[in-house]
Amino acid sequence: MTKPIITAFDWVPDFAKGQVRDFRVRWALEEVGQPYEVRYLSQGEQKGPEHRARQPFGQVPTYEEDGLTLFESGAIVHHIATKWPGLMPADASGQALATEWMFAALNTVEPPISELAYVDIFEADKPWAKPRRPSVEERISSRLKDVAKRLGDQQWFAGDFLAGDLLMVSVLRIIEDDPLLAEHPTLVAYVKRGTDRPAFRRAIDAQMAGFTGSPPPGFAEWEAKLKAAACN
Ligand SMILES: N[C@@H](CCC(=O)N[C@@H](CS)C(=O)NCC(=O)O)C(=O)O
Numbered sequence: 001m002t003k004p005i006i007t008a009f010d011w012v013p014d015f016a017k018g019q020v021r022d023f024r025v026r027w028a029l030e031e032v033g034q035p036y037e038v039r040y041l042s043q044g045e046q047k048g049p050e051h052r053a054r055q056p057f058g059q060v061p062t063y064e065e066d067g068l069t070l071f072e073s074g075a076i077v078h079h080i081a082t083k084w085p086g087l088m089p090a091d092a093s094g095q096a097l098a099t100e101w102m103f104a105a106l107n108t109v110e111p112p113i114s115e116l117a118y119v120d121i122f123e124a125d126k127p128w129a130k131p132r133r134p135s136v137e138e139r140i141s142s143r144l145k146d147v148a149k150r151l152g153d154q155q156w157f158a159g160d161f162l163a164g165d166l167l168m169v170s171v172l173r174i175i176e177d178d179p180l181l182a183e184h185p186t187l188v189a190y191v192k193r194g195t196d197r198p199a200f201r202r203a204i205d206a207q208m209a210g211f212t213g214s215p216p217p218g219f220a221e222w223e224a225k226l227k228a229a230a231c232n
Helices: 022-032 073-083 092-122 129-151 163-175 185-195 198-209 219-231
Strands: 005-009 037-041 062-065 068-071
Touching (some): 005 022, 022 073, 022 163, 022 198, 062 073, 068 073, 073 092, 073 163, 092 129, 129 185, 185 198
């Protein structure tokens, strides 16, 4: 088999470094010990026809392997976890339980956390951004409470470190420095266990090393506008 090829950006703003979703795929590949190659896209290239043929929404990451092309980081991580040993148990019930936590991470926990990025960054200049933050925080808090309760004093959600943990840690680390997560020391410790894994470190280093490109035209003006809004 030839090495799988993933897509990633050659430049993102500082706040996104280490968080772009190809990271989750890199981490999964590192966990199972599968080398891969990266096709880098400059900002804007993701919306062109060539990339849209791989990814209908014009986003990264994608994954290509021997004629198979996939998009959606969750689906790609699931594919990696079922193809190589390391992130999924061998039995069907164990697989279902690991998959359950993949969906919980992406479908139930990540959506309110993603809203924070709109309030704090992407739409920070909108008049409703600041007044909206408390309700976003409330939704995140409620989810974190339930996640912490279910984790209890377990190390991981379904026995060993599995694909569900890989995605849950990826999602929770988005708010790693936010007081919302600090309210749950067991979740802080859970994220630390995940991010202390050697495969995590290799994946972060690889993503960071790939940022060799330049910002798209107009980025400096956009950033200045947001900074001005943040000071109001
Ligand atoms: N649900 C998708 C989301 C992918 C996504 O949001 N990708 C972002 C980077 S993290 C992107 O490519 N944004 C650029 C754009 O939308 O133009 C996945 O998990 O693969």
